[in-house]
Amino acid sequence: xxxxxxxxxxxxxxxxxPSHILGGQWRHPEAxxxxxxxxxxxxxxxxxxxxxxxxxxxxxxVVGLYGNHDGGWASLVRKGMQIPAHDPLVLxxxxxxxxxxxxxxxxxxxxxxxxxxxxxxxxxxxxxTGGRVAWNIVTSVLENSHRNFGADGLTAHDDRYEWAEEYxxxxxxxxxxxxxxxxxxxxxxxxxxxxxxxxxxxxxxxxRYSIEGPHLATPSPQRTPFLFQAGSSTRGRRFAAANAEATxxxxxxxEYVHKQATAIRAxxxxxxxxxxxxxxxxxxSFVVGSTExxxxxxxxxxxxxLDLHAIIAHIGGGIGADLGGLPLDTPLGEVSTEGARGxxxxxxxxxxxxxxxxxxxxxxxxxxxxxxxxxxxxxxELQRWQDAGIDGVNVMNQVLPGSYTDFxxxxxxxxxxxxxxQTEYRPGTLxxxxxxxxxxxxxxxxxxxxxxxFSVHSAAATERPQAKAGTAPTS
Numbered sequence: 366x367x368x369x370x371x372x373x374x375x376x377x378x379x380x381x382x383p384s385h386i387l388g389g390q391w392r393h394p395e396a397x398x399x400x401x402x403x404x405x406x407x408x409x410x411x412x413x414x415x416x417x418x419x420x421x422x423x424x425x426x427v428v429g430l431y432g433n434h435d436g437g438w439a440s441l442v443r444k445g446m447q448i449p450a451h452d453p454l455v456l457x458x459x460x461x462x463x464x465x466x467x468x469x470x471x472x473x474x475x476x477x478x479x480x481x482x483x484x485x486x487x488x489x490x491x492x493x494t495g496g497r498v499a500w501n502i503v504t505s506v507l508e509n510s511h512r513n514f515g516a517d518g519l520t521a522h523d524d525r526y527e528w529a530e531e532y533x534x535x536x537x538x539x540x541x542x543x544x545x546x547x548x549x550x551x552x553x554x555x556x557x558x559x560x561x562x563x564x565x566x567x568x569x570x571x572x573r574y575s576i577e578g579p580h581l582a583t584p585s586p587q588r589t590p591f592l593f594q595a596g597s598s599t600r601g602r603r604f605a606a607a608n609a610e611a612t613x614x615x616x617x618x619x620e621y622v623h624k625q626a627t628a629i630r631a632x633x634x635x636x637x638x639x640x641x642x643x644x645x646x647x648x649x650s651f652v653v654g655s656t657e658x659x660x661x662x663x664x665x666x667x668x669x670x671l672d673l674h675a676i677i678a679h680i681g682g683g684i685g686a687d688l689g690g691l692p693l694d695t696p697l698g699e700v701s702t703e704g705a706r707g708x709x710x711x712x713x714x715x716x717x718x719x720x721x722x723x724x725x726x727x728x729x730x731x732x733x734x735x736x737x738x739x740x741x742x743x744x745x746e747l748q749r750w751q752d753a754g755i756d757g758v759n760v761m762n763q764v765l766p767g768s769y770t771d772f773x774x775x776x777x778x779x780x781x782x783x784x785x786x787q788t789e790y791r792p793g794t795l796x797x798x799x800x801x802x803x804x805x806x807x808x809x810x811x812x813x814x815x816x817x818x819f820s821v822h823s824a825a826a827t828e829r830p831q832a833k834a835g836t837a838p839t840s
Contacts, residue, residue: 373747373785374611374757374799376421376470377414377769378648381407381456383445385425387650387731387763388675390667391445396764402449407456408463410766417773418787420799421468421499422460423593423613423759424453428477429510431682434674435689438509444675454486461494468795470499470593475528476514477505480535481576487590488540488582496586496794496804501593502608504529507682526600531571533608533812538567540589541806542815543580559583565819578819589806591795597625606632607811610796611644611757617733619753622647626754638809644799645754650761651768652737653775660737667763673727680730693724734761740779747785 383391383399391398400406414422427447434440441448453471460469469490473483483500491498504525505511511519520528548563567578594609596602605612606629616622622645630640652667654660673693681688686700698720716729736746747758762768780786791797794804806812 375419376423376759378423378759378761380425381451381453382447389670389672390763393670393764395767398765411460411464415464415467421470423470426453426472429507429513433687434678446675446678466790468497472501474503474505475532480532484536484539485582488585491585491587499591526604535569535574537812538815539580541812542819543578544584586794587796587804589812607636609643613646616647622753644756646757646759647755648759648761650735653771676727695723697721740775743776744779
């Protein structure tokens, strides 16, 4: 019966690249992701998703190569495996002008931009979109990414999260504490644009950053953008529970979701937040057909273009092992890797059946997060995932825009019939649309402690005395 369950949040999982997660599908005759550099591909898709009342377009990103595959990185370029990859923030700036309601979530790593610069960019875009911007906070697991920004190699896992903790704290100070709510006057009669007594420098001093401030952007509709985070380690989950408003899981099955959701809810409470303040999204792809025969035909067609070696390159880059050049029937237990053996063992354990091969792992990764069936069968399965603890789905694609067309025309009507999808947007910012509360972060979020924290450092408090007539100002 409609209305007996909360609705599922829906976001489109995208990347400004020809080959994202399901490698090889860009070769499909109907696929248009080879046109990723054309603005019209994205504006048309944005309007389609907005008409369907999707909550957000979520843009993943990397700032480096997925390690080596088959002895080097040339095969990544040949396959288009997240290279080329264009900047999602620039793309979202363009999409802001062609959308009115849908959220625009972009990934930016702490390694790639100073928090002062990113805070200014996201505040600007939050203004221009009327408060529809989200930031996916990542620390970058790829060694080449760190080398692209001056490091000798990959920063240690826990050190990356210490880095992220300082990064978000500095950004929160700028967004939440620099400008007080009544600072802007824009009074033409008096000639006063803003009250300097209510504009504050933040004087941040930390292990990595020294930022005086003030924030150069006025408070945007959300002040702090809506916050995503996708860490799956114990440290990553703890960071998400303290900072994120939504966390994104690559979930192979509902048992994994339930385990992760239970851990996140407990960590929310530890962080002083209310369970449910972090929305849990699962990444899932769909094969939709009006009959089971049509579903099987579509599955076979997608399988024809699936590049298992591209998926293996993606997996290998994440665990720091070159799995290229090995036959697909190579047992994973025979693969050796330096420094990431635990991750590899976890990957082996994730594949059912025991003693999986490299090919088994690639096929499992492609299929485990795929739901195939008629609309009724798919929604039945989504309810199982919802019961396991998800609040939303990050809808992965095989082809653009066809995967979303299939979902919108096939699955969405059944979701709406059961009351599991919105038919209209709530008014207001992305945060208001998702949570049904005000535009700002809730008071229990750690960023809220910076509201009003810097008034003693305001321009009025530190302003130099005016020089008297006839005297030279001091330098």
